[in-house]
Amino acid sequence: xxxxxxxxxxxxxxxxxxxxxxxxxxxxxxxxxxxxxxxxxxxxxxxxxxxxxxxxxxxxxxxxxxxxxxxxxxxxxxxxxxxxxxxxxxxxxxxxxxxxxxxxxxxxxxxxxxxxxxxxxxxxxxxxxxxxxxxxxxxxxxxxxxxxxxxxxxxxxxxxxxxxxxxxxxxxxxxxxxxxxxxxxxxxxxxxxxxxxxxxxxxxxxxxxxxxxxxxxxxxxxxxxxxxxxxxxxxxxxxxxxxxxxxxxxxxxxxxxxxxxxxxxxxxxxxxxxxxxxxxxxxxxxxxxxxxxxxxxxxxxxxxxxxxxxxxxxxxxxxxxxxxxxxxxxxxxxxxxxxxxxxxxxxxxxxxxxxxxxxxxxxxxxxxxxxxxxxxxxxxxxxxxxxxxxxxxxxxxxxxxxxxxxxxxxxxxxxxxxxxxxxxxxxxxxxxxxxxxxxxxxxxxxxxxxxxxxxxxxxxxxxxxxxxxxxxxxxxxxxxxxxxxxxxxxxxxxx
Amino acid sequence: xxxxxxxxxxxxxxxxxxxxxxxxxxxxxxxxxxxxxxxxxxxxxxxxxxxxxxxxxxxxxxxxxxxxxxxxxxxxxxxxxxxxxxxxxxxxxxxxxxxxxxxxxxxxxxxxxxxxxxxxxxxxxxxxxxxxxxxxxxxxxxxxxxxxxxxxxxxxxxxxxxxxxxxxxxxxxxxxxxxxxxxxxxxxxxxxxxxxxxxxxxxxxxxxxxxxxxxxxxxxxxxxxxxxxxxxxxxxxxxxxxxxxxxxxxxxxxxxxxxxxxxxxxxxxxxxxxxxxxxxxxxxxxxxxxxxxxxxxxxxxxxxxxxxxxxxxxxxxxxxxxxxxxxxxxxxxxxxxxxxxxxxxxxxxxxxxxxxxxxxxxxxxxxxxxxxxxxxxxxxxxxxxxxxxxxxxxxxxxxxxxxxxxxxxxxxxxxxxxxxxxxxxxxxxxxxxxxxxxxxxxxxxxxxxxxxxxxxxxxxxxxxxxxxxxxxxxxxxxxxxxxxxxxxxxxxxxx
Numbered sequence: 001x002x003x004x005x006x007x008x009x010x011x012x013x014x015x016x017x018x019x020x021x022x023x024x025x026x027x028x029x030x031x032x033x034x035x036x037x038x039x040x041x042x043x044x045x046x047x048x049x050x051x052x053x054x055x056x057x058x059x060x061x062x063x064x065x066x067x068x069x070x071x072x073x074x075x076x077x078x079x080x081x082x083x084x085x086x087x088x089x090x091x092x093x094x095x096x097x098x099x100x101x102x103x104x105x106x107x108x109x110x111x112x113x114x115x116x117x118x119x120x121x122x123x124x125x126x127x128x129x130x131x132x133x134x135x136x137x138x139x140x141x142x143x144x145x146x147x148x149x150x151x152x153x154x155x156x157x158x159x160x161x162x163x164x165x166x167x168x169x170x171x172x173x174x175x176x177x178x179x180x181x182x183x184x185x186x187x188x189x190x191x192x193x194x195x196x197x198x199x200x201x202x203x204x205x206x207x208x209x210x211x212x213x214x215x216x217x218x219x220x221x222x223x224x225x226x227x228x229x230x231x232x233x234x235x236x237x238x239x240x241x242x243x244x245x246x247x248x249x250x251x252x253x254x255x256x257x258x259x260x261x262x263x264x265x266x267x268x269x270x271x272x273x274x275x276x277x278x279x280x281x282x283x284x285x286x287x288x289x290x291x292x293x294x295x296x297x298x299x300x301x302x303x304x305x306x307x308x309x310x311x312x313x314x315x316x317x318x319x320x321x322x323x324x325x326x327x328x329x330x331x332x333x334x335x336x337x338x339x340x341x342x343x344x345x346x347x348x349x350x351x352x353x354x355x356x357x358x359x360x361x362x363x364x365x366x367x368x369x370x371x372x373x374x375x376x377x378x379x380x381x382x383x384x385x386x387x388x389x390x391x392x393x394x395x396x397x398x399x400x401x402x403x404x405x406x407x408x409x410x411x412x413x414x415x416x417x418x419x420x421x422x423x424x425x426x427x428x429x430x431x432x433x434x435x436x437x438x439x440x441x442x443x444x445x446x447x448x449x450x451x452x453x454x455x456x457x458x459x460x461x462x463x464x465x466x467x468x469x470x471x472x473x474x475x476x477x478x479x480x481x482x483x484x485x486x487x488x489x490x491x492x493x494x495x
Numbered sequence: 496x497x498x499x500x501x502x503x504x505x506x507x508x509x510x511x512x513x514x515x516x517x518x519x520x521x522x523x524x525x526x527x528x529x530x531x532x533x534x535x536x537x538x539x540x541x542x543x544x545x546x547x548x549x550x551x552x553x554x555x556x557x558x559x560x561x562x563x564x565x566x567x568x569x570x571x572x573x574x575x576x577x578x579x580x581x582x583x584x585x586x587x588x589x590x591x592x593x594x595x596x597x598x599x600x601x602x603x604x605x606x607x608x609x610x611x612x613x614x615x616x617x618x619x620x621x622x623x624x625x626x627x628x629x630x631x632x633x634x635x636x637x638x639x640x641x642x643x644x645x646x647x648x649x650x651x652x653x654x655x656x657x658x659x660x661x662x663x664x665x666x667x668x669x670x671x672x673x674x675x676x677x678x679x680x681x682x683x684x685x686x687x688x689x690x691x692x693x694x695x696x697x698x699x700x701x702x703x704x705x706x707x708x709x710x711x712x713x714x715x716x717x718x719x720x721x722x723x724x725x726x727x728x729x730x731x732x733x734x735x736x737x738x739x740x741x742x743x744x745x746x747x748x749x750x751x752x753x754x755x756x757x758x759x760x761x762x763x764x765x766x767x768x769x770x771x772x773x774x775x776x777x778x779x780x781x782x783x784x785x786x787x788x789x790x791x792x793x794x795x796x797x798x799x800x801x802x803x804x805x806x807x808x809x810x811x812x813x814x815x816x817x818x819x820x821x822x823x824x825x826x827x828x829x830x831x832x833x834x835x836x837x838x839x840x841x842x843x844x845x846x847x848x849x850x851x852x853x854x855x856x857x858x859x860x861x862x863x864x865x866x867x868x869x870x871x872x873x874x875x876x877x878x879x880x881x882x883x884x885x886x887x888x889x890x891x892x893x894x895x896x897x898x899x900x901x902x903x904x905x906x907x908x909x910x911x912x913x914x915x916x917x918x919x920x921x922x923x924x925x926x927x928x929x930x931x932x933x934x935x936x937x938x939x940x941x942x943x944x945x946x947x948x949x950x951x952x953x954x955x956x957x958x959x960x961x962x963x964x965x966x967x968x969x970x971x972x973x974x975x976x977x978x979x980x981x982x983x984x985x986x987x988x989x990x
Contacts, residue, residue, distance in 0.1 A: 022925055025928070025929050047821040047822060047823055050822040050823070051817075051818075051820075051821070051822050054822060055814070056814075058929055059810075059813075059827040059828075059829045059860065060829040060831065063826075064822050064823065064826070066823045071567055071568055072566055072567045072568070073566055073567070073568055097822075097823050162785075163784065163785035163788045163789070164788060166788065166792055167788075289658065290657075290658035293658045293659060293661065293662075294658070297661055315554075318554075319550070319551075322546075323546075323550075325546070326542040326546070327542060327545040327546050327549060327559050327592075328542055328545070328559065328561040328592050331558075331559070332554040333554075334554045334555040336555065339835065339836070340834065340835065341834070341836070365554060430517055433520070434520050434523075434553055
């Protein structure tokens, strides 16, 4: 519990808290998503500060998350997944008591991470924050700073109170003795992540009740600025353009030097030898079954992305791909139009939430590439947004790669004539009826726009760590075998 | 991999699988939620059977879940939570490779559970299945049965194949040696949970490829029956009425003997002594702070439910309740109209998903009691549904109680005049504007209907394990102190 403040100070704080509640309503109205991070020393008062922040807030609009060491389950995924899954809806607030910064400060000291690993994590964090701020997220990063002497005093006080003594552990005292090592880890973290779009706010927290006042007061200022900025809409536009450029400049090198062929140059004539198909299919499925076991044993996650024209045969190819696999080790994730929960957040949120665990396979039937295809063509996102997406996706896939994920991306290609033939076939079969909708016919009319978008996608996201494979799909059997062959050869390379 | 079937058998299976896909589409159209459980011996072929089931299904309509021992995180919640959170949307299918039955069969033997504990779990399972089937869920429970000899043969074969040898662990062989103990656990489980609405299907799985055929064939029959039944709508109605009666008969005894006062007899005159309020509030908050630590140390979850008239002061009472608490140890969960994900499942789903962890506090600002208030009055559920809900809620709360959860339920009561006064005040203050909507005015007109519903609720869900507390709320300060006092005294009783 904090020390008593004077009546005057209390009244001033109460006013600020009410102001914050009004800002919260305006934030909601304007659909601004806000992330507030509380970092700082042990016993620096993060809990009391959070209490102070939420005091007058509408509980329907915020959520508090406490970050400890990653648990058993969280460790089966890339590091940042547990944070990506907790980003707020547009208009809401997520408050983090410790955050992704725990993994580059406390963990750096605790687990004795190499400088290289720490820098790697810092880079991933910068990328994540950039993606979020580019998308309109307001990230407010607060560090509560106290002296070693003050920390000692607080630990001692907590220990002397019967109901709080359990809060001070041997670990806390150990950390206290290592104050200097932590100090340099914290300094390094702040220095490397104090960016223009997500700056740090270091608050002197040696006096506990003025800390709350100072923090709430800073929050009010930041929110007010953001709301004022919104009114000067034009200005925000220009700065967004700059942001997009900045990101492109940083990932151009990842794209493979040998350019991928544009769709018009793909040879669609290859066909399977009918009489050998079954045998060959079975053989490939057996081999993949073996490799599936290998993946599991080595705890490598595998992502297979299927993109392609409507009726290109994605479903059929997936069916053969998994035909010999144990269904407990893979998941087919069909991606359709986002629901409200998904639409209300950064577009990558739902993909972070459905990543495969170590040793498991996630097969995406359509994917994050919707951003640069359907969302681009239908105008569900702005030009700047889909242009930025190429680089964002490259970053996303690079991060997965760096954390051990094997990625195989397919574009299943067919000709417009072949598509028409298949649409008509589908209409005729009751068990395939669900596969054809009005929308498919509408999309078909936009073939040229899609072709341009697909060529861009293939060109700008064809990286060494996640290259595209174009599968000629006019002959279904050929496509199915080819998918299996490509997955197998990529796994054999990686394992 | 399964043994080779003849071409004829393969063709027959392929036909059945296509049929299943058509049923799936009809199930979707009719919004029938389906749960398929696969239980059985180690190496009885659960994986292959699941592969066989999903072969032709639309992947957008089903999900496969594998159930192992509860993990670290899952153990912090009541046993059935991890299954409740995975029930399908209406029209979708959840397939469980092992399920809640793992906890009364394998776990019973592994962890040497007492007969009492096993029976307790069996009862909870029956209740869960009853709630789900009453709500229209189709639960299909399949047990794959093989002989001890066949199991030995399969383990040996798996071990001889280089890519599958790792699948057979020392544990599997240990289980094999304990075949008889498991047999009796499985028999006991089946005997006790083979109910009319969710019967078991024991399938002879000694011949692996006919097992898939038999299972898919049975599934087709069951789904066809269900779909046919739907067409005979009238009949279903009567059987639903019977189900409701059955459930009432089983929980009437839980309701407290001393009936709770109806709202019209509540004395609304109590008021706090203004000059002592602050001091008293502070003292109570300090005491609750101590007890919060106690709860955490003893790993007891605490649920506090706030119900009451619009503008009764729930928000203000909650604010004072948590005023002295560490925000990392509690969560305020505001319950408003369900979103699509929530509306598309059993109404208790969203509450199972938001239960507090052991040692944590969940404060519900409105709750599952919406079922017997707003949903009843606005006709969002049928009469049978809300009548059944009293008992379902009693069961739900009993289960939480049995698993250590402390529950405090408040009805904050005010007079219609007081409400009107507060509505007008809210309109005047910008920071409280969000608290008042058109809907509040509409609800106000239905005061008499709500009063009847509330009296029923207080009467039928006032159990020994989760009693109601009515708080006179015309004086806000009195209500706030009273809430704190009641929480404290209940905690002091329980700890």
